[in-house]
Structure formats: C-alpha cells, structure tokens
Amino acid sequence: MTRKIKVAAAQVGAVHRNAIKQDTVHRLINLLSSAAEKKVQLVVFPECTLTTFFPRHLFETQEELDKYFEHGADIAQSSDVKPLFDEAKRLTIDIVLGYAERTPEGTGYNTSVYFSAAAGEVIGKYRKVHLPGRVEPFEDPEATNQLEKRYFTPGDLGFPAFRASGLVDDAVKKATAKEGESTVGRGDPIFGMLICNDRRWPEAWRTYSLQGAELLMFGYNTGGNMSHLWGSKPMSPEQARAEALFHSKLVQTANSYMNACFSISAARCGLDDGKYDLIGGSAICSPEGHVVAEAETDEDELVVAEIDLAECRQGKEKTFDYARHRRIETYGLIGKQTGVVEPDLL
Amino acid sequence: MTRKIKVAAAQVGAVHRNAIKQDTVHRLINLLSSAAEKKVQLVVFPECTLTTFFPRHLFETQEELDKYFEHGADIAQSSDVKPLFDEAKRLTIDIVLGYAERTPEGTGYNTSVYFSAAAGEVIGKYRKVHLPGRVEPFEDPEATNQLEKRYFTPGDLGFPAFRASGLVDDAVKKATAKEGESTVGRGDPIFGMLICNDRRWPEAWRTYSLQGAELLMFGYNTGGNMSHLWGSKPMSPEQARAEALFHSKLVQTANSYMNACFSISAARCGLDDGKYDLIGGSAICSPEGHVVAEAETDEDELVVAEIDLAECRQGKEKTFDYARHRRIETYGLIGKQTGVVEPDLL
Incomplete structure (x- = not known):
C-alpha cells in the first residue's frame, strides 16, 4: 500500500547581517505560497533561517548577540514569526523551521521545530547535538569564524522521533500489518530532525532509524570557501566549494540508504553580506540513496517531490x-568512549 | 610528515563450484607476483577467497559443506594455502585473506586474517559480525540462496584494530607529536578489517575509527542479480546490478569520509558456474570519500594506489x-536496542 506525501525543501538565499527579520519571514511566506500552489504538504526550512548565519561573527555584547536569537517559550507565538506559522496553518502545510533559541533560563540552542497544520501547533522539537566550530575566535583576522560552540549549548533533547498526523490518508492509516509481521508502515509517518553538522554523524541517523524514522529533515549553513579547513591538501576556492557540496550530498545519500529512510535537506546559501559564501544543494533523497530532487540555484528556491514512504x-x-x-x-564502544583510544605503539 | 604505503585490492574473478583449491591459490599467487612487480606492500584479497561463494548452495551433508571450510588453528600453515603465505613473506608483502573458518571446536566463521611479512605470521584476525541472508533456504527453487546465517556464527572477536609494522619508514615511526597535541599519525599504521555486508553498517566502521583506524580493508561477494531483493521497485537485471554497484561504492566512500580513514575493498566477482553473477568494483578510497583507484574488469585484477596515511x-x-x-x-540506544521500537500510534 502506498503512503505518498508531497514534500519540499525551501532553500533560502543570502540573508545579510543587517536584514530586517520581518522581510526575511516574508520571503519564507512567499516560498510557502509557492508550495501551496504545488499542493505540497510539508516544507522544510533551513538552519537558523531567520537571520544571517551569525556564528561567523564575534559580538562585543550579549545584547548585540541576542538580536539573532528567538526568545519566549513558543516560537509559533513569537510576534515576528507568528505570521509564518499562521500562514502554514491556513494553507494546511506542515513546516520545519530552524532558529536560534534563547530559553527563559538564558541557555542558547540551535533549534528546529516541527509545526503540524493538523494539530495547529508545534509537535516536535530538536536541539542540535553536534555543534561544530570553536569557543574562541581565530587569531587570524582574515579567517571566517565558526563560533557555534561559543553561542550554543549541545542539544538536551536527544534524537526524538515523532509521528505527524494529517499527512497520510485515513484509509492507509487504518491498514495494519498482520499479526507477527513487520509493523513498518502502519499509521502516521515517523519523522526526525537533524541540524547541519549532525548529518555527518551516523550515530544521529541511527538513533532515529532505531525509532523507525521514515523521513529525516535538516537545514544547514555550510561554508563553500572555508580556507582554514583546506589543511593537508591545498585547493582553490572553487575546488573547496565543490568538495563541500560533494561531502554534503555523500553523507545525505549514504545515511538515507543505511537507515532506509527518506531525507530532505534545506540550505541557507548564497553570498551573505556579499562575501560569505554558503553552498546550496538542497535535496530530497530516497531510502535507496538516490537524489530525487535538488536545487538548481543558490537562491530562494522550492525543491519539490512526491515521495512514497512505503519505499522504506x-x-x-x-x-x-x-x-x-x-x-x-559489538557496539559498546560507540556509547562509552567519546574520543579515540589507539592501540599501543609497537 | 608523509606516511606513504603502496597498497592493492586483488580482485578475483569467477571461482566455480568444482574449482580445485590449489588452482585458485595459484591465481592468488599470480596476483601477488604482479603486486611485487609494482612494489606493492599490502594486498587485500576478497571474502571467502579460496572457493566459490558456497552460501548460495544448500548442502545435503556436513562433509560436503566442510570441503569449503579451512580447518586447523593457523591458516598460514594449512597445506593448501601455505604457498600463498610463504610467497607473501618471500616478496615482503602483507596480505589480507578472507576464508571460511572451521574451528577445532566445530564452529564456522566467515573470517579474514592479516598476515604481516615483517612478523612472518598472522597478526590480525576478524570474524564477520553482520551475517546477511537466512538460516532456511528459499522455497522457490529458482531463487538463489544466501545461507550465511545457516553456515556461520556471528563473529566473536568484535572489531579489533591493530598496528602493522614494516610498512612505514623508521624515521616516520619515530616522529612523535608534541606534548598535548594530537597523537594521530604516530608510529606504525592502525588497520582494521571488515567483511562484505559489514561495510553497510556504520557501527562497524565507527568502532574501528574510535580505535584510530587509518585504513579499513574488506572483501565481498555481492550478487549483481538478486531477483528476490527487487521488492517494491521492480527493475531489470542490468538495473539491479548497477544499483548493487552504486550501493557498494556509496557505503565505502561515505563511511571512509565519516571515519576519516582510507579503505580498500576487494571483490570476488564474475559469473560463478557461468550463471551466478557477482559485482566487481574493487576500490581504494581516500579519507575524503574519493575513489582513488578502482577495478575496470570483472576478472582477476590488481587495483593499485600509493596512499598517504597522513591524509587522515x-x-x-x-x-x-x-x-x-x-x-x-545521546548515543545510548545504539548499543542497547537491537531492533526498531516505533513511537506509539497516534
């Protein structure tokens, strides 16, 4: 029995440091309108969608930093962003939105929420576990910083899979496997969220697929020109950009295959402030590891596909x-040992 | 500082059910001679190299089955296979050899050993953990069986990384990192072995890279025409074969990247008995996930590359x-829960 849903990655082009948040939200609403025209049921927006990718900047004051965070317990009720959630509900489209979260207690997380149009509220929340970058800025003033480890705390919610209602036909939902057979594909679909660098960590994917996840969704901000990462093999900016895109697609396709799930990735891309290059490459990938749809630009773009979860x-x-x-x-080391412990020297 | 070694995958073409083991070993020695001419230091042979891929057959008697197994505690001293190890030692080439192992206690394992020319003996052993297939044969007499779960016991050695001496220059070995810095790249290289289906399981790769593995090596017998696996998406034999090759390369490249290690894969390939199709595609892959050398045939073929372990x-x-x-x-589930536990139905 097929379990088809129409999904989209909403890629978002350049967002400059001085962008006005309402303008950015308006761009997201435009993408949502395009999605509605195409009868899309689920739209995935990028990581930290609402602002420029601010961890590249060192801020002098907490006040300056906090402009890039969303405050308040419920993002769907936040005045700047509420219009997006209201529109999603009106159009009956589920959305995934990444943003920088400041909790009432003052902790900063790199967060993603799943808003269900059927439920009319946020039903899933994920906080990024694998924060890349550093706590301290580079000494080289020319280097582009990556200060996620400074501004965010590692996620405290684990990798929580959840079901989303309203997407798959009732007739399909009611179909149940025969007793003693696999229960794969019963009921509402099982989803999970990752954020950016998480996609390179097989532990994250596996923890979701151990909960039966049929679709993983993630946004990313990935530098296309990270000169400080060139390391042992010097390469041109063009080569470095192609390599970053290659790795991004490699981990998405391979992990989708090894976890037998679909995946949707949505990039924040383009040239922020006319100089900070982020790769695009937003893609929808099948559980056999094939890209079924991908972005053709580095700008605001909707990448659409009808996927059949039964293919999992x-x-x-x-x-x-x-x-x-x-x-x-045989897997004990994975959860017990953080870093590398090499065999003794001979 | 570079830590270069010259390595090869020794792909092995068709081995029929009635092949004489001495003849097969002679083919392997020929591949070793080619390797010596090219100054190769390490050659990886396939899974169950010494016979046809016998788990595709149901045997009536234990005696018939046992012809495909190696008996005795030390494969390097087994009369049929000793000439290969002797030649490896004479040519100063380390080898990885996959074979079916029958222990003195009668247990069957799908095994791989690492023979060090410098040590003059087997210094590493791995028994396949992820056995695919089934215990019982298919009812359909036309289907090709995969009876690894019937003939083998899951490996009991875990994923044991080890160091191999004699490959990297003494000057490089003596170089040590400064105090407080990373110890990556000190001393003799760190290796690990997988076998066939293990390559699709990220847990296996990760357990090795947690021990600092710089190079993983595996052989495989992968059907190119597994009609019983076509499942939800019917495809032609040609499409099924291309898909099998795609998946094989996908998991090798992605897992090499995500574990920052080189990898060498060696296929048993060709048409066994003129009808059982096995894919080739033996490849050497870099820690950035790129194929640096790969097979061009489905026959006996040496795939050679000089790799620099410093690139890890x-x-x-x-x-x-x-x-x-x-x-x-956040990784607890991976080592605690074997199968899938889905979220409750809504």
Whole structure:
C-alpha cells in the first residue's frame, strides 16, 4: 500500500547581517505560497533561517548577540514569526523551521521545530547535538569564524522521533500489518530532525532509524570557501566549494540508504553580506540513496517531490532489518568512549 | 610528515563450484607476483577467497559443506594455502585473506586474517559480525540462496584494530607529536578489517575509527542479480546490478569520509558456474570519500594506489575530531536496542 506525501525543501538565499527579520519571514511566506500552489504538504526550512548565519561573527555584547536569537517559550507565538506559522496553518502545510533559541533560563540552542497544520501547533522539537566550530575566535583576522560552540549549548533533547498526523490518508492509516509481521508502515509517518553538522554523524541517523524514522529533515549553513579547513591538501576556492557540496550530498545519500529512510535537506546559501559564501544543494533523497530532487540555484528556491514512504519497507525489512542483523554486543564502544583510544605503539 | 604505503585490492574473478583449491591459490599467487612487480606492500584479497561463494548452495551433508571450510588453528600453515603465505613473506608483502573458518571446536566463521611479512605470521584476525541472508533456504527453487546465517556464527572477536609494522619508514615511526597535541599519525599504521555486508553498517566502521583506524580493508561477494531483493521497485537485471554497484561504492566512500580513514575493498566477482553473477568494483578510497583507484574488469585484477596515511589527519583533527565533537550521552540506544521500537500510534 502506498503512503505518498508531497514534500519540499525551501532553500533560502543570502540573508545579510543587517536584514530586517520581518522581510526575511516574508520571503519564507512567499516560498510557502509557492508550495501551496504545488499542493505540497510539508516544507522544510533551513538552519537558523531567520537571520544571517551569525556564528561567523564575534559580538562585543550579549545584547548585540541576542538580536539573532528567538526568545519566549513558543516560537509559533513569537510576534515576528507568528505570521509564518499562521500562514502554514491556513494553507494546511506542515513546516520545519530552524532558529536560534534563547530559553527563559538564558541557555542558547540551535533549534528546529516541527509545526503540524493538523494539530495547529508545534509537535516536535530538536536541539542540535553536534555543534561544530570553536569557543574562541581565530587569531587570524582574515579567517571566517565558526563560533557555534561559543553561542550554543549541545542539544538536551536527544534524537526524538515523532509521528505527524494529517499527512497520510485515513484509509492507509487504518491498514495494519498482520499479526507477527513487520509493523513498518502502519499509521502516521515517523519523522526526525537533524541540524547541519549532525548529518555527518551516523550515530544521529541511527538513533532515529532505531525509532523507525521514515523521513529525516535538516537545514544547514555550510561554508563553500572555508580556507582554514583546506589543511593537508591545498585547493582553490572553487575546488573547496565543490568538495563541500560533494561531502554534503555523500553523507545525505549514504545515511538515507543505511537507515532506509527518506531525507530532505534545506540550505541557507548564497553570498551573505556579499562575501560569505554558503553552498546550496538542497535535496530530497530516497531510502535507496538516490537524489530525487535538488536545487538548481543558490537562491530562494522550492525543491519539490512526491515521495512514497512505503519505499522504506524494502530496506527496513531486508538488508537493514535491524532485529535480524544488528549485533549490539559489538557496539559498546560507540556509547562509552567519546574520543579515540589507539592501540599501543609497537 | 608523509606516511606513504603502496597498497592493492586483488580482485578475483569467477571461482566455480568444482574449482580445485590449489588452482585458485595459484591465481592468488599470480596476483601477488604482479603486486611485487609494482612494489606493492599490502594486498587485500576478497571474502571467502579460496572457493566459490558456497552460501548460495544448500548442502545435503556436513562433509560436503566442510570441503569449503579451512580447518586447523593457523591458516598460514594449512597445506593448501601455505604457498600463498610463504610467497607473501618471500616478496615482503602483507596480505589480507578472507576464508571460511572451521574451528577445532566445530564452529564456522566467515573470517579474514592479516598476515604481516615483517612478523612472518598472522597478526590480525576478524570474524564477520553482520551475517546477511537466512538460516532456511528459499522455497522457490529458482531463487538463489544466501545461507550465511545457516553456515556461520556471528563473529566473536568484535572489531579489533591493530598496528602493522614494516610498512612505514623508521624515521616516520619515530616522529612523535608534541606534548598535548594530537597523537594521530604516530608510529606504525592502525588497520582494521571488515567483511562484505559489514561495510553497510556504520557501527562497524565507527568502532574501528574510535580505535584510530587509518585504513579499513574488506572483501565481498555481492550478487549483481538478486531477483528476490527487487521488492517494491521492480527493475531489470542490468538495473539491479548497477544499483548493487552504486550501493557498494556509496557505503565505502561515505563511511571512509565519516571515519576519516582510507579503505580498500576487494571483490570476488564474475559469473560463478557461468550463471551466478557477482559485482566487481574493487576500490581504494581516500579519507575524503574519493575513489582513488578502482577495478575496470570483472576478472582477476590488481587495483593499485600509493596512499598517504597522513591524509587522515585533516578529518581526524577537524570535522571528525571525536574528542571535541561526539556526544555519547545521546548515543545510548545504539548499543542497547537491537531492533526498531516505533513511537506509539497516534
């Protein structure tokens, strides 16, 4: 039985440091309107969608930094952003939105929420676990900083898979597997969220697929010209950009395959402030590891595909039937040891 | 400082059911001779190199089955195979060899050993953890069986990384990192072995890279025409074969990148008995996820590359610096839960 839904990655081009948030939200609403015209049911927006990618800047004061964060317990009720959620509800489109979250207690997280149009509220929340970058800025004033470890605390919600209602037909929802057979594909679809660098960490994908995730969604801000990362193999800015795109697609396709799930990635891209280059490459990927739709620009762009979640069954019931094939008695190190411990020197 | 070694995948074409083992070993020795001419220091042979891929057959008697297994505690001393190890030692080439192992206690494992020419003996052993296939044969007499779960016991050695001496110059070995700096790249190189289906399981790669592995090596027997796996998306035999090759390369390149290590894969390939199609695609892959050399045939073929293990440093010290970035408090499910546990139905 098919379980089709129409989904989109809403890629977002340059957002400058001095951009006005209402203007940016207006761009997102325009993307949502395009989605509605195409009968899209679910739209994924990027990481930290509402502002420029501010962790590249060192701020002198907390007040200056806090302009880039959303405050208040419910993002869907935040005055600047509420119009986007209201429009999503009106158009009956679920959305994933990434933003910088400042909790009432003052903690900063790199966060993503899932807003269900059917429920009329946020039903899923994820806080980025794998924060890249550094706490301290580079000494080289020419280097572009990546201060996520300074501005954010690692996520405290784990990798929480959840079901979303209103997307799959009732007839399909009611279909249940026969007793003793696999339960894959029963009921409302199972989703999970990642953010940017998380996509390079197989532990994150695996923890979701152990909960049966059929679709993982993530936004990203990935530099296309990170000269400080060129390291052992010097390359031109063009080569470095192509390499960043290659790695981004490689980890999305391979992890989708190894976890037998669809994935949607949405890039913040383009030249922020006319000089900070971010790669595009927003893509929708199948559980067999194929890109089924991808961005053609580095600007605001809707990448649309109809996906059939039933296609996850092949992987989940055969090659990646975890219950039959996983050997957890050999995986102990993964959850016990953070860094590398090498064998003794000979 | 560079840490270069010259390595090869020794791809092995068709081995029929009635092949004589001495003849097969002679083919392997020929590949070793080619390697010596090219000054190769390390050759990786496929999974179950010494016979046809026998788990596709159901055997009536234990005696018939046992012809495909190696008996005795030390494969390097087994009369049929000793000439290969003797030649490796004479040519100063390390080898990885996959074979079916019957222990003195009678247990069957799908095994791979690492023979060090410098040591003159087997210094590493791995037993395949992720056995694919089934215990019972298919009812459909036309289907090709995959009876690894019937003939083998899951490996009991975990994923044991080890160092191999004699490959990297003494001058390089003596170089040590400054106090407080990363120890990546000190001393003899750190290796690990996988076998076939293991390459699709990120847990296996990660457990090795947590031990600092710089190079993972594996052989495989992968069907190019597994009609019983076509499942939800029917495809032609040609499409199924292309898909099998695509997945094989996808998991090798992505896992090499995400674990910042080189990898060498060696295929048993060709048409066994003129009808059982196995994919080729033996490849050497860099820690940035690029194929640096790959097979061009589906026959006996040596795939050679000079690799510089120092190229692992970029990944291990930056994007995949585990000590700084991994968050083991969120990975608990991976080692605790074997199968999928879905969120409650709404």
